[in-house]
């Protein structure tokens with residue numbers, strides 16, 4: 001067990017976004033890679049925007065991805081006493097003070113600052129007033145006025161911020177609510193977080209946070225700011241680039257391992273390897289190969305990777321992922337052994353689990369509905385004899401192994417003088433209703449004698465009725 005402690009602190013203001021999930025994954029992988037700890041914290045201080053439904057959606061998405069946390073979930077909304085205590089500490093040590101400037105006055109200061117060619121900032125009017133608590137008073141941080149604050153970032157290198165550019169930011173609002181940068185630092189200190197991997201949209205917050213760590217006498221964590229994920233057009237990732245919610249990918253039939261693989265590769269690399277199993281990611285993930293440029297989200301690549309993961313997964317491991325899709329189509333699929341065989345035939349031809357479930361339908365229904373074009377092209381009077389012949393041949397078989405089946409088909413070919421393709425395609429339509437399916441022998445073997453004969457007979461009847 002190492003002493004690395006990372007965290008994932010989503011704000012519950014909507015579904016879990018793929019970009020946010022990627023940051024969570026980085027923290028989770030780093031904790032798992034180092035044998036450290038991964039903490040989940042719900043940043044719900046913005047009570048107007050935070051909802052219980054979003055919290056549940058985040059849990060659900062993490063659970064589906066198989067991301068387990070070792071500590072938490074902590075809820076910021078339940079930690080107000082701790083934040084109060086830390087405000088007190090900073091007030092007592094002289095690193096914070098009460099300020100009674102009105103919003104209008106602060107606005108004036110900002111304008112003046114700008115007009116003087118400087119920064120729009122609070123000018124420290126109340127710094128030395130020694131005000132005590134009172135109505136309409138906020139608590140401000142007494143920030144260093146000179147010198148520089150350096151962010152030693154594990155991804156970006158050193159970033160220097162001039163302290164003169166920063167101001168005495170608010171720690172606690174007049175209604176007693178603590179501010180974002182303050183609670184993050186208090187949480188990270190009290191939760192023992194020593195490695196913070198997050199989106200580089202937070203870089204500008206970091207100097208303030210570093211100053212707070214120092215004022216509180218706490219050790220600085222390692223910061224790793226990861227470039228954002230962008231769309232193909234290099235714009236900030238949004239709905240028009242494809243589905244954004246992790247749960248949507250679940251619903252579309254993606255494997256969690258494929259989504260994880262894809263998201264992690266968007267900002268981290270290991271040579272030019274693209275395909276990773278979950279355990280391999282854990283084994284290989286490190287901070288030094290996080291990329292410096294933005295990852296570009298490409299739904300087509302994600303789909304292709306999903307197909308690869310489906311193909312690589314043992315059938316048994318796909319069962320729990322596929323079953324909900326089958327159930328939604330009214331298929332109970334209780335026989336696991338049968339389902340495994342079904343999956344094995346569909347793996348090479350399914351890009352998603354949804355596609356796989358749809359393709360599996362013919363294995364489970366007795367009422368085969370022929371696609372109109374397929375029936376018109378392949379279920380014609382000239383195949384009536386070959387179909388009947390095949391039924392007779394199959395009836396004579398004791399075992400439905402591939403070898404036996406081949407023999408039966410060969411005898412029909414011999415008798416009729418037809419090529420395999422001429423027989424296989426009508427048989428395929430008879431058994432599946434479609435012109436594309438897994439290999440004909442595989443299907444016949446899995447469906448078994450009784451069902452195959454019933455379907456071939458039904459197709460023969462269909463042809464007779466039509467003509």
Ligand code: GLU
Pocket residue numbers: 009010011043184197198199202
């Ligand atoms: N709650 C913040 C967010 O969703 C995370 C802040 C952080 O990582 O420090 O962006």
